[in-house]
Amino acid sequence: MFPQDVIPAGPVVLRLLTDDDVESIVCGCGDPEIVRFIPTVPVPYTRDDALSYLKVAERLWESGGASFAVADAGTDEWLGNIGLKALDPRGNGEVGYLIAPWARGRGVATAATRALTEWAFSHGVQRMELLADVENLASQRVALASGFHREGVQRSAEARRDGTRSDLVAFARLSDDSGDRVRPYLPDFPGGSLSDGVVRLTPLTVEDADDYHALMSLPEVVATWVPPQAPDPADSEEFCRLAGTRRLAGERVEAAVRDAVTGAFAGHIQLGSVVPPLGQAMTGYSTLPEFRGRRFTTRAVTLLVEWAFEHTPLSRIVAGTSPGNLASQRVLENAGFTREALLHGLLPGPDGTRLDDLQWYRLRPPG
Template structure:
C-alpha cells in the first residue's frame, strides 16, 4: 500500500481528504464543466454524494491507490481532488482529477498532476496514464504541462449521460521520462485569434459543425477535397470535436475564417501534413460563396502563414491546387507563394481517376523568386 503522505506541490499541497472538505466538494461538483466531462458525477450532486465519495476514497487507499485533496498550503482550503487509481497489471496506474471552478487559471491542476506523478513513480509505479475527453482541451494541456506524452485516441472509450460514447485522448508518463513539460509544436493563437481588422481566424470547435458541414458539401469544395467526397454530418461533427486535440498534438491546425466586423462564418483554413523534421506544413482553405472575390482567402492565408513563421519552427509552407483552379492560384500568388512543380496524377479524382496537382511554396524570410512562375 502507498503511504498517506502530504505532498508539497508548489502553489498547492496534496493531503488526504477530511470531513471538512465536504461542503466545498459538493459545491464544486455542481459546476457545468465538471458535469460535462465527468459523466460519472451524479446530477444533481448532493452532500450525500460527497460523503459517498469520501468513503470511496478510503477504499482507493486500501486497494493500493491514492486519493488526495488538493488544498491551499496556507489556508488548507479544498481546491480539488486528485486520485491515483489502484495499479493494473503491468504496474500501470491512472491519474484523474477535478479542480473547483474558483481555483482554475492558477496552475492548480498542473502542479497537482506533476507532483502526484513524480510521487507515484518514486513509489514503484512504472507507468502512469491520464485520459481526457477529446473536447477537454484544458485537461489535455494539463497532461502535457505535467510531462505526460500523448499516445493516441481511444475511440468510444467513455459512455456519456445520454448513452452515446465519446473518444478519450490517452497520455502516459513513464518512470524514465524527464517529467519536463511537453511543448506543443503548434501553439495557440495569441489571445485566441488572429485578425487584420477585416478577417479573423479562430480555432474550429464543435459549435461550428453545421457551418463547417454546409461548406464542405458544396460541389465546388467537394471537387477539390481529398478525397473528393462530401462529409456526413457525423463526420463533420467528429472533425470539429477533435480539431482542438489535433492542434495540441501538432498534427493539424484547423481554423474558422470569420468576417471580423460581423463574426459571420466565412470559411475555414488549415495547416496539415506537418513534418517537424522538415519544418514543413501544407495549407488549404475553403470559402463560402458570398465571401469569395473579397480578398478574404488571401488575408486568411497571409495571417496564418505569418503567424506560423513567427510562432512555430515551421520554415516552409506548401499548397496544392488543381491546374484549372485559377481563383485559388491567385490567392496563393497574392499571399507570396511561388509555383514550384506539377505533380502528375497526384490527387484522387472521381470514379478512380487521378488528377494533376500544381504545387506552391512559401519560405520563411525568403521572398518569391522573380524568375519562377508566380514570382513578382
C-alpha cells in the same frame, strides 16, 4: 499500500479529504465541465453525494490507491480532488483529477498532477498514465504541461452520460522521463485567435459543424476537395469535434475564418500534412460565396502562414491548386507563395480519374 502523506505542490498542497471539504465539493461538482467530462459524477450533486465520495476515497486507500484533496497552500481551501488508482497488474499507476471552476487558469491542476506523479515515482511506481476525453482539451494541456507524452487514442473507451461512448486520449510519463513540459508542435493561437482587423481565425470546434458542413457541401468546394465527394453531416461534426485534440497531437490546425467585425463564419482554413523532420506543412482553404472577392481568403492564408513561421518550427508551407482554379492561384500569389511545379495525375478525381495539381510554396524568411 501508499502512505497517507501530505504532499507539497507549490501553490497547492495535497492532503487527506475531510468533512470540512464537503460544502466546497458540492459547489465544485455542480460545474458543467465536471459534469460533462466525469460521467460518474451524480446530477444534481448533493451533500450526501459528497459524503459518499469521502467513503470512496477511504476505500481507495485501502485497495492500494491514493486519494487527496487539492488545497490552497496558504488558506487550506479545497480546490479539487486528485487520486491514484490502485496499480494495475503490470504495476502501472493512473492519475485522475477534478479542479473546481474557481481554481482554474492558475496552474493548480498541473502542480497537483506533477506532485502526485513524482510522489508515486518516489514510492516505486515506474509508469504513470493519464486519460482525457478527446474533447477535454484543458485536461490534455495539463497532461502535456505535467511532462506526460501522448501515446494515442483509445476508441470508444468510456461511456458518456447520454449512453454514447467517447474516445480517450492516452498519456503516460515514465519514472526516468525528464518530466519537462511537452510543448505542442502546433501551439494555440496567441490569445486564442488571429486577426488583422478584417479577418479573424479561431480554432474550429463542434459549434462550427453546421457552417463547416454547409461550406464543404458546395459543389465548387466538393470539386476541389480530396477526394472530390460531399461529406456526411456526421463526418463533418466528428471532424470539427476532433480538431482540437488533433492540433495538440501536432497533426494539423483547423480554423474557422470569420469576419472580424461581425464574427460571421466566412470559411475554413487548415494546416495539415505536417512533416516535422522536413519542417513542412500544407495549407488548404474554402470560402463561402458571399465572402469571395473581398480578399478574406488571402488575409486568412497570410495570417496562418505568418503565425506558423513565428510560433512553430515550420520553415516551408506548400499548397496545391487545380491548374484551372485561377482564383485560388491569385490567393496564393497575393499571400506570398511561389509557383513550383505541375504534378500530373497526382490527385484522385471522380469516377476513377486522376487530376493534375499545380503546387506552390512559401519559405520562412531568412533570419
